[in-house]
Amino acid sequence: SQQGEEDPQALSIQEGENATMNCSYKTSINSLQWYRQNSGRGLVHLILIRSNEREKHSGRLRVTLDTSKKSSSLLITASRAADTASYFCATDQRGRDDKIIFGKGTRLHILP
């Protein structure tokens, strides 16, 4: 069963604009991760945020975590054509922090 659920399911924006994707989850967690998947490839880890953190940055990526709302967001600033991919959030579960469950992902398409 999926723990996380991404929103929107699909997103198309112009190159240079910012892209925001959201993730909601159901149970208490120790950490939340975001991954990217290019078509036909394996998933690549982007960023991990722990439950005691509220915000984290990595290059053009900004992740926020609100444990009271059980939600997270991934912001990609100044989008590029190469950012076209599917983005997944993944969560562990408090008490089962070795198990990683993925949502269904957001398909992001950057228009030239």
Next chain:
Amino acid sequence: DAGVIQSPRHEVTEMGQEVTLRCKPISGHDYLFWYRQTMMRGLELLIYFNNNVPIDDSGMPEDRFSAKMPNASFSTLKIQPSEPRDSAVYFCASKKTVITEAFFGQGTRLTVV
């Protein structure tokens, strides 16, 4: 390290045949995961191992599916007999410890006709 290595990359088989998917995790990683990805169901966790021991196989869909990890550098996922609804991309992933990133293989695209 070459990363997580899966084989074969593509597999086409006839319904009823046995299929074996293989995975070599990153050296030194204690955890190994098997996922299945389809358009309808997304990325499903089938089973995962810690130090070669199966920890949770609740995602294995049926008794036709089995997974083993005979040593720290090798794991197999077997489907016997295979059915058309097993067609999917199967991913293997490994990670070093808890609350760390997982590294994925390139996947095996299985088609059962």
